[in-house]
Amino acid sequence: MAIASEIFETHEFHYVLLGIIIGLIAHHRVFIYGEWHIYAPQIIVSHGVTIISLLVARLWLGRSNTGLAAGTMLTVFYCYLCSLTTSIIVYRVFFHQLTRAGFAGPWYARISTIWHVWAARKAKNHLILEKLYREYGDFIRTGPAEITVFHPDVFIAIDGPRTECIKSEFYDFLYPSTALAAIRDRKLHTTRRQQWNHGLTPAALTEHNKKILGHIDMLVKIIEADAVSGSPTRMDEVLYWFSWDAMGDFVFSKPFGMLEKRQWHQLISGLRKGLFALGPLASAPWMIQCGFRLAPRVGALKDWDNMMAWCTDLMKRSLDTDYTKDAPKDLSYYILERDNTTGGDPMAWVYGDSLQSIAAGSEPMAGTLLCLFLHLARHPRYAEKVYDELIGIDVTDRGALSQLIYLNAVINETMRLSPTLLTGGARKSGENGVTIGGTYIPPHTTIIAPRWIISRREDCFEQAKEFIPERWGIRSDMRHNPAASTPFATGRNSCVGRQLSLDTMRCVVAKLVKKYKVRFAPGETGDRVYEDMIDHFTTTYGTLALCFELRE
Structure with a gap:
């Protein structure tokens, strides 16, 4: 003064x-x-x-x-x-063009997204946006240049074959490294995806699935030990241990050993803490850049940095590995073999891809399986319907499992109710803007499409908040607009590991349901799975203890 x-x-x-x-x-x-x-x-x-x-x-x-x-x-x-x-x-x-367009929303959202960072500090962004949806409707201005869209046409509009939209600034969070899922340039994404597809061919998937089957067998043994001793199984632990071990083996031929030791690996615990920071900061990408680059060794960011260093080290080792013709090959082999056409620093791509492939494959698959067994414990009749389908079926036969109506319906319904990205997956409109459900959104606008709310709309799915697998089979009339549920995204941005993920989930469910009956542990209600759910770009669910009983 x-x-x-x-x-x-x-x-x-x-x-x-x-x-x-x-x-x-x-x-x-x-x-x-x-x-x-x-x-x-x-x-x-x-x-x-x-x-x-x-x-x-x-x-x-x-x-x-x-x-x-x-x-x-x-x-x-x-x-x-x-x-x-x-x-x-x-x-x-x-x-601002969004002011002139007249989009409704909280008045303070026009000024900055800092309000959103503060509101989402406890990683409950899905509840924040659900409250705004009830107040303002399908199109809400949630930032100076950001529109949150709840209309079911949003996914085809922002990710469909004719879209001009690109991924939003959030996807630069790995900078200066990058990864397939974080590429914002559409042509570059197409080129990089072709390289990844080489490691996910039918022949490569057969090789990967052999590895994953070993981890599934270990998961079954853990549950069997609990079943024999009469102890409940902490599904929120063993399923995540399984998925992280399987993905570590899939990417680097190096599982984390969590199933074997029945405890969390320090690096994975740290990475999950780092992921927690992404949720509140998702609406302010500049804060993510400041955190990762100005304070990379502070708090949860230190854990993220440690995980990145671990992936970097393993990729360097893969570079020095001489693969024989008949030796089993992991994803890093295929990435390194074809990494020659994306330009820039090739190792920045390799390091980013390694972290993406482990994290993107582990968290979503484990979360889906956790919610699936919650629903089976709550609705045992569906477990029995799946069991009936499995009689006489080889549970390791991927082709046979893919044809089972109830098994796939249960998985599809779980993914609808429990999407991997509750509010993530932001896009940005192109030079000509984009029209969604008859509403024009101006150019260079960030578009948020909260799957958690959209996939539960009553005008898209009858009894939308209820677990009814039949809607994906004999009761297709209960699906008024199936495009409202896109668990693997759509178009060029769809999940590159979709087939591997589905094959793995089918096999896990088939093996466990064929061998065990499942019920809640004493005192368990399953309510905490969703009550304690946190939205940190991907989703982490609350605790769940189940008892497995060997079938006669």
Whole structure:
């Protein structure tokens, strides 16, 4: 305050005006164009260093010529910041294209997404958006340049074959590394996906499934040991141990050993903590950049950094491995073999792909299986229908399992009710904007499509919140708009590991249902699975203890 008073006492109004003009120019000629989240760390550091340096110089050097010059520059810089901030707020509130288009939403959402970061600090974004949906309807402005869409046509509009939409700024969270699921350039994504497809051919899947069957057998043995001893099984632990072990083996031929030791691996526990940070920050990608690049060894970000270092180390080892013709090959082999056409630093792609393939394959599959067995325990008649289908079926025969009506219906209904991405998967409209359900969304707008709410719409699915697998078979009339449920996404952005994931889930369910009856453990209701569910881009569910009884 003393410095500000001194400024105005010396009548340095022309310096104030200069700062205001610089702020207006910076906004309307620089920052208003393009994307700046990648440069957020440099912008914040450079501005912070500048203002601190000038402030220290002004206070330290006093009324010397240098000190007075620093004071003058400080005046200009203060006014520049105030002008820039004010101009941005006024533009967003009154003149932004979404304001002119008249989208409804909380008034403060026009100014910044910081409100959303704070509201989602406990990783319950699906509940926040569900509340907004009930208040504002299908199209809500949830940020300065962000629209959350609850209309069921949104998925085909943003991911369909004719879309011009790209992935949003959030997907740069691996920067400077990148990965298939994080590629925002459509042509580059197509090229990279072709490379991945080489590691997911029918022949490669057969090889991968042999490895995964070993982990399924180990999962069954753990459950059998609990069944024989009469102990409940913590499904929220063993299913995640299984999926992480299987994916570690699938990607690097190196499982984490969690099933064998019946305990969490330190790296996986850390990575899950790191993932937790992504949920609250999803609506502010610039904060993610600042966190990962300015404080990579702080708190949960340290755990993320450790996991990235582990993947990097294993990929380097894979580079040095000489694969014989008949030796079993993991995904890293196929990625490294074909990694020659995407440009840039090839190792940045390799490291990002390795982390993506493990995390993207583990968390969703385990979460789906957890919810599936919750529903089977709650509705044992469906477990018996699946069991009846399995009589005389080889539970390791992927082709035979894919034809079983109730087995696949149970999986499809679980994925509808428990989507992997509750609110994630943001897209950004192209140069021509995009029309969804008759509503035009202007160009360069971030579009959020919360699967948790859309897949439970009553106008899309009859008795939408109920677990009714028949809607995917004999009661197809209960599906009014099946496009509202897209658990693996659609179009070019669909999950590249879809077939492997489905094959694995079918086999796990078939093996366990054919061998055991399942029920809740004493005192267990299953309610905590959804009550304690957290939305951190992917989904982590609450605890579930089940008892398995050997069939006669």
